[in-house]
Amino acid sequence: xxxxxxxxxxxxxxxxxxxxxxxxxxxxxxxxxxxxxxxxxxxxxxxxxxxxxxxxxxxxxxxxxxxxxxxxxxxxxxxxxxxxxxxxxxxxxxxxxxxxxxxxxxxxxxxxxxxxxxxxxxxxxxxxxxxxxxxxxxxxxxxxxxxxxxxxxxxxxxxxxxxxxxxxxxxxxxxxxxxxxxxxxxxxxxxxxxxxxxxxxxxxxxxxxxxxxxxxxxxxxxxxxxxxxxxxxxxxxxxxxxxxxxxxxxxxxxxxxxxxxxxxxxxxxxxxxxxxxxxxxxxxxxxxxxxxxxxxxxxxxxxxxxxxxxxxxxxxxxxxxxxxxxxxxxxxxxxxxxxxxxxxxxxxxxxxxxxxxxxxxxxxxxxxxxxxxxxxxxxxxxxx
Numbered sequence: 001x002x003x004x005x006x007x008x009x010x011x012x013x014x015x016x017x018x019x020x021x022x023x024x025x026x027x028x029x030x031x032x033x034x035x036x037x038x039x040x041x042x043x044x045x046x047x048x049x050x051x052x053x054x055x056x057x058x059x060x061x062x063x064x065x066x067x068x069x070x071x072x073x074x075x076x077x078x079x080x081x082x083x084x085x086x087x088x089x090x091x092x093x094x095x096x097x098x099x100x101x102x103x104x105x106x107x108x109x110x111x112x113x114x115x116x117x118x119x120x121x122x123x124x125x126x127x128x129x130x131x132x133x134x135x136x137x138x139x140x141x142x143x144x145x146x147x148x149x150x151x152x153x154x155x156x157x158x159x160x161x162x163x164x165x166x167x168x169x170x171x172x173x174x175x176x177x178x179x180x181x182x183x184x185x186x187x188x189x190x191x192x193x194x195x196x197x198x199x200x201x202x203x204x205x206x207x208x209x210x211x212x213x214x215x216x217x218x219x220x221x222x223x224x225x226x227x228x229x230x231x232x233x234x235x236x237x238x239x240x241x242x243x244x245x246x247x248x249x250x251x252x253x254x255x256x257x258x259x260x261x262x263x264x265x266x267x268x269x270x271x272x273x274x275x276x277x278x279x280x281x282x283x284x285x286x287x288x289x290x291x292x293x294x295x296x297x298x299x300x301x302x303x304x305x306x307x308x309x310x311x312x313x314x315x316x317x318x319x320x321x322x323x324x325x326x327x328x329x330x331x332x333x334x335x336x337x338x339x340x341x342x343x344x345x346x347x348x349x350x351x352x353x354x355x356x357x358x359x360x361x362x363x364x365x366x367x368x369x370x371x372x373x374x375x376x377x378x379x380x381x382x383x384x
Contacts, residue, residue: 168190
């Protein structure tokens, strides 16, 4: 969450301050804080799936307690209630009903998290651990099979001679697609030219983030549920009293490393692509998430080194709050009221280009931390 509300801008500003590209380390870190345009994997491509992964981890603890205290029926009611509230919050986050139909987005980041929570929670309550593993494997292999084998119409526009106008899908309006196409293709993974995006083009109503398709569309939500199931399996490991804390950390690190390796190998056949949430991407992102969880577990639970954790605890305790606040208020926009204009420009002139942006990033992060610390100290938590 800190990367989203300003830490990413902080690294970009440090890179500019050092003379963009002059510091190899800073420039590398800065390059990792932008999404890959299509195929590949950068650190910024890990943030969203890590949220989904951690939702899966939390499901194990929250629903186990709910089922124990109120029974399975109460747990199911809680799942449905939380899903409905989170989905409504997601609609508000995307603009709510401030726009006229069809310029309203029905699927997005929070919507996907809500759907992953719903299906992973139901699976957790109904299936044993082996059943969850089997379901995960079925989801990842099934999605790969559909994307590789199921034919769909090639909607790329063609010229008067019948030749493709472009190998890439350049249109941004579904009305411009070649709906009269009789040419059927399969196994394509280009932007707008793949089964997941075809389903969005034909069946997803409302606003689509990329004009004719959405990176959080219908079909690609299926493997995202797989990411959440990976988190459920990690949560089951953490909750297992028969496994020691040191062993838990080692299992997460080892299994995570193996998942990353398998994911990149699978990526040779089924590329690692965030915007269609390929099965290989699930394994790569889930593997890195497990490794980070294992590393934090080692430091915090095994070595008991916790002096540095309070700011992260404040943010984690009100993650939805800070996410919504940044959307509605805009910490970066608010920071400009305190340190923008002549203040930032003066720093750029008298110190070095990038110093103003660095100050704005620090102020934006500071505003976010002040907010969540205020809420944490007063025990105010936005719970869904």
